[in-house]
Amino acid sequence: MEVAAPLLCLATTVLVWGVLWVWGSWERVTRPERAGLPGGGSRTLLVTAHPDDEAMFFAPTILGLARLRHQVFLLCFSAGNYYNQGEIRKKELLQSCDVLGIPPSNVMIIENSSVSLQVVTFDEGGVSGHSNHVALNAAVRTLHAEGKLPKGCWVLTLQSVNLLRKYLCLLDLPCSLLLARDALFVLTQREAAQAQRAMSCHRSQLLWFRRLYVLFSRYMRINSLNFL
Numbered sequence: 001m002e003v004a005a006p007l008l009c010l011a012t013t014v015l016v017w018g019v020l021w022v023w024g025s026w027e028r029v030t031r032p033e034r035a036g037l038p039g040g041g042s043r044t045l046l047v048t049a050h051p052d053d054e055a056m057f058f059a060p061t062i063l064g065l066a067r068l069r070h071q072v073f074l075l076c077f078s079a080g081n082y083y084n085q086g087e088i089r090k091k092e093l094l095q096s097c098d099v100l101g102i103p104p105s106n107v108m109i110i111e112n113s114s115v116s117l118q119v120v121t122f123d124e125g126g127v128s129g130h131s132n133h134v135a136l137n138a139a140v141r142t143l144h145a146e147g148k149l150p151k152g153c154w155v156l157t158l159q160s161v162n163l164l165r166k167y168l169c170l171l172d173l174p175c176s177l178l179l180a181r182d183a184l185f186v187l188t189q190r191e192a193a194q195a196q197r198a199m200s201c202h203r204s205q206l207l208w209f210r211r212l213y214v215l216f217s218r219y220m221r222i223n224s225l226n227f228l
Contacts, residue, residue, distance in 0.1 A: 041070075044120055046058055046073065048074065048076050048136075049076070049077050049122075051080045051090065051093035051096075051109070051202065052092070052199070053076070054076075054100065054198070055195060055199040056220070057122075058158065059100060059187070059191075059195035059199075059223075060220075061223045063187060063194065071106070073107075074102055076107070077110060077132070089202070089205075090109055092201050092202045092205075096202060097198075100194070100198045119149075119153075120155075120156045120157075120225065121137060121140050121155075121158070122136055122137045123137055154227065155228040156183060156226065157225060158223060159223075159224040159225060161218070161224075166217060166219070169220075172218040173186065180224050182225055182227045183226075184222075186222050187220075192220065196220065
């Protein structure tokens with residue numbers, strides 16, 4: 001036991017150092033668009049269920065698309081009025097989007113509608129299994145399967161991972177690099193701080209467990225996406 005403890009500390013230190021080295025190396029490399037992602041000037045619609053989804057789950061994608069010079073639009077299917085905080089959450093959403101570089105003119109908050117643009121949204125697992133997230137995936141899949149999206153439209157869904165990977169933060173980076181299939185966005189240190197500032201705009205939602213989420217969730221730093 002006396003020997004095992006120092007060895008465990010050494011192994012943990014080496015692992016963390018390795019992940020930080022990979023992360024730092026990532027920042028110094030300009031990666032080309034993966035899997036045929038459109039380049040500069042393209043338009044992308046992000047479809048979310050609630051105000052704060054854009055920061056909690058999609059910040060790496062939004063900031064990654066900004067690197068590719070995409071014009072990002074946000075369609076949010078709820079004002080988050082379950083606790084009669086709808087108006088507050090709308091304002092928080094616009095503040096968060098401003099931090100992430102999405103202008104107010106590119107943000108639409110609705111209760112019911114259909115989606116008919118090129119889109120990025122949740123996969124069938126909905127990241128957290130939330131029924132609204134899963135429903136958005138089902139709606140977009142239906143539109144895609146029935147050919148109701150515009151010609152040439154590409155659809156990407158955010159990959160759900162198991163609970164352990166979800167809260168490994170940057171320690172999930174090697175696994176994400178190994179298993180990435182279609183598109184992978186990893187934030188730089190500066191962008192990670194930007195994502196946290198965006199999430200801090202949702203003050204009405206920052207309960208203690210969401211503060212822990214911001215610190216430990218890989219989705220605040222890493223997004224793996226797959227084409228439909």
